[in-house]
Amino acid sequence: MIRLLIADDEDMLRSALAALLELEDDLTVVAEASTSTDAVRLAREHRPDLAVLDLEMPPADGLHAAAEILAALPTRIILVTRHARPGVLRRALAAGVRGFVPKTTPAARLAEIIRDVAGGRRYVDPDIAASALTEDDCPLTERELEVLRACRTGASISEISAQVHLAPGTVRNYLSAAMAKLGVGSRHAAAHRAWEEGWI
Amino acid sequence: MIRLLIADDEDMLRSALAALLELEDDLTVVAEASTSTDAVRLAREHRPDLAVLDLEMPPADGLHAAAEILAALPTRIILVTRHARPGVLRRALAAGVRGFVPKTTPAARLAEIIRDVAGGRRYVDPDIAASALTEDDCPLTERELEVLRACRTGASISEISAQVHLAPGTVRNYLSAAMAKLGVGSRHAAAHRAWEEGWI
DNA sequence: CGGATCAGGTGACATCTGTCATCCGCCGCC
DNA sequence: GGCGGCGGATGACAGATGTCACCTGATCCG
Numbered sequence: 001m002i003r004l005l006i007a008d009d010e011d012m013l014r015s016a017l018a019a020l021l022e023l024e025d026d027l028t029v030v031a032e033a034s035t036s037t038d039a040v041r042l043a044r045e046h047r048p049d050l051a052v053l054d055l056e057m058p059p060a061d062g063l064h065a066a067a068e069i070l071a072a073l074p075t076r077i078i079l080v081t082r083h084a085r086p087g088v089l090r091r092a093l094a095a096g097v098r099g100f101v102p103k104t105t106p107a108a109r110l111a112e113i114i115r116d117v118a119g120g121r122r123y124v125d126p127d128i129a130a131s132a133l134t135e136d137d138c139p140l141t142e143r144e145l146e147v148l149r150a151c152r153t154g155a156s157i158s159e160i161s162a163q164v165h166l167a168p169g170t171v172r173n174y175l176s177a178a179m180a181k182l183g184v185g186s187r188h189a190a191a192h193r194a195w196e197e198g199w200i
Numbered sequence: 201m202i203r204l205l206i207a208d209d210e211d212m213l214r215s216a217l218a219a220l221l222e223l224e225d226d227l228t229v230v231a232e233a234s235t236s237t238d239a240v241r242l243a244r245e246h247r248p249d250l251a252v253l254d255l256e257m258p259p260a261d262g263l264h265a266a267a268e269i270l271a272a273l274p275t276r277i278i279l280v281t282r283h284a285r286p287g288v289l290r291r292a293l294a295a296g297v298r299g300f301v302p303k304t305t306p307a308a309r310l311a312e313i314i315r316d317v318a319g320g321r322r323y324v325d326p327d328i329a330a331s332a333l334t335e336d337d338c339p340l341t342e343r344e345l346e347v348l349r350a351c352r353t354g355a356s357i358s359e360i361s362a363q364v365h366l367a368p369g370t371v372r373n374y375l376s377a378a379m380a381k382l383g384v385g386s387r388h389a390a391a392h393r394a395w396e397e398g399w400i
Numbered sequence: 401c402g403g404a405t406c407a408g409g410t411g412a413c414a415t416c417t418g419t420c421a422t423c424c425g426c427c428g429c430c
Numbered sequence: 431g432g433c434g435g436c437g438g439a440t441g442a443c444a445g446a447t448g449t450c451a452c453c454t455g456a457t458c459c460g
Contacts, residue, residue: 010282016216016307082210107216143407154389157447170408176448186416186448188388189354343437357417370438376418386417386446 002118005031005046007039007065008054008080017052017107024111036065043069050118052110055081055088063088063095070096076117080110084125085198086132099123138199144178147171148191149200202318205231205246207239207265208254208280217252217307224311236265243269250318252310255281255288263288263295270296276317280310284325285398286332299323338399344378347371348391349400 004021006029008014018029031046033039036057043051051069053062066077078099079092089100099117101110102125113123140148150160157175161168175187182190194200204221206229208214218229231246233239236257243251251269253262266277278299279292289300299317301310302325313323340348350360357375361368375387382393394400 010213010303012280012303012305012307012310013210013213013216016213016220019307020216020219080212103210103212105212107212107219110212152392154384154386154392156386167409169410172448173409173450176450179448184354186354186356188351189356192352192354367439369440372418373420373438376420379418 002027002050002114003030003046003048004028004114005033005039005043005048005051005075007033007036007042007051007057007062009034009057010054013103014054017110020107021111021114027111027114036060036062039065040068043073043075047073048075050076050078050114052078052080052114055079055092056083063092063097066092066097067095078113078117078123083198084128086128087138088198089124089128089132093124100128101125102128138197139181140178140194140199141174144174144181145194145200147174148178148187148194151175151187152191152195152200154188202227202250202314203230203246203248204228204314205233205239205243205248205251205275207233207236207242207251207257207262209234209257210254213303214254217310220307221311221314227311227314236260236262239265240268243273243275247273248275250276250278250314252278252280252314255279255292256283263292263297266292266297267295278313278317278323283398284328286328287338288398289324289328289332293324300328301325302328338397339381340378340394340399341374344374344381345394345400347374348378348387348394351375351387352391352395352400354388 004027006014006018011034014032014034018032021027022029030048031042033042036059039053053065055062062079066079069075069077076098078101079097080101080103081088082103084102092100099113099122101113116123146164147160150163157168157171161171179185179187179190182193184190184193204227206214206218211234214232214234218232221227222229230248231242233242236259239253253265255262262279266279269275269277276298278301279297280301280303281288282303284302292300299313299322301313316323346364347360350363357368357371361371379385379387379390382390384390384393
């Protein structure tokens with residue numbers, strides 16, 4: 001019997017998956033979490049064989065939760081994401097995640113993937129893997145990503161500079177560089193593009 | 201036997217819901233759609249008793265699909281949404297939707313709601329209904345919403361003006377008005393806020 | 401040691417943006 | 431007809447933003 005933890009902030013999907021997986025003879029759901037902190041806590045508590053984590057989860061994303069769980073337990077981890085991009089896949093694999101599944105995957109297929117990963121194999125969605133091999137990697141530096149992240153809410157230069165503890169002029173330079181790399185004309189367009197690509 | 205159409209662009213959730221609802225003795229899923237256009241087409245084709253539509257669905261949102269279906273068929277409609285805000289609820293009810301369910305609702309509860317609505321009753325999530333009665337309504341005009349929608353991708357004034365077929369100066373006026381109403385200092389912050397509130 | 405490189409910062413300049421007062425044409429209405 | 435309200439547009443102005451050249455310390459390496 002494979003013991004599962006399921007974490008997704010969307011109750012409807014999480015409960016539906018839990019119910020469906022519970023119907024399988026060899027799977028059982030021992031814990032459900034709706035936040036990344038709960039996911040880590042419940043993983044320590046229940047020590048599941050495998051954790052299915054949503055990537056987009058407050059307060060920290062699923063990748064952070066995955067890293068914390070992997071640091072403490074031998075649990076295998078499958079990341080599920082709505083917005084699957086090659087950049088995210090790279091980071092996930094680097095963190096030691098064993099399965100990477102976009103939410104375009106039918107629920108029925110998930111049970112098979114869980115068995116595969118629990119059995120020691122890895123699973124990466126073929127479409128995303130192909131993209132990751134052909135598409136360009138993220139051209140932005142860590143600093144550039146940081147300022148772009150800070151400007152997603154529509155913040156002004158001075159607000160961004162306060163958030164990242166840099167001089168306003170420096171922030172403008174980083175943003176200017178990022179805009180040039182992404183081929184757009186404003187920091188907001190740059191932030192939007194970077195988000196679309198899964199880089200922030 | 202209640203015949204259902206299920207439409208959601210997220211395959212994982214749609215397939216999971218379809219599988220779970222199909223397990224109920226009195227429910228059967230006669231069609232699944234992943235786009236709003238498919239939803240309308242399949243509704244005409246299969247004439248389901250009830251359609252469960254996701255609100256966030258390309259190319260037009262679920263509300264448009266709901267309106268089209270309601271204009272052509274006696275089908276009852278339940279809207280499901282990830283980002284449930286009072287403003288959206290108002291628009292949905294005005295369009296003739298009979299059920300309004302956020303994705304924070306557990307999947308098991310959905311079957312009961314479907315029976316209720318199929319039986320002629322209405323269902324509105326209590327939390328959202330309460331918010332809708334207490335919270336302020338959207339203070340923005342249709343035009344203001346339009347320009348804010350167009351600037352969500354980080355577009356410049358001239359790009360927005362091209363998209364909405366207005367003079368650049370007029371666009372600036374609308375944006376200025378929207379920013380004043382929302383109490384923010386840039387159009388991007390205004391767009392972000394309006395999105396958070398579920399107004400665009 | 402001396403140069404190369406790089407993160408961070410500064411200042412000047414051209415544009416873009418946001419604000420505001422104002423104007424025009426259209427519609428409804430007393 | 432006259433009048434006001436309204437959607438749309440214009441123009442002037444201040445401040446924010448993007449660009450670019452260049453400076454300052456670290457740090458690394460031959």
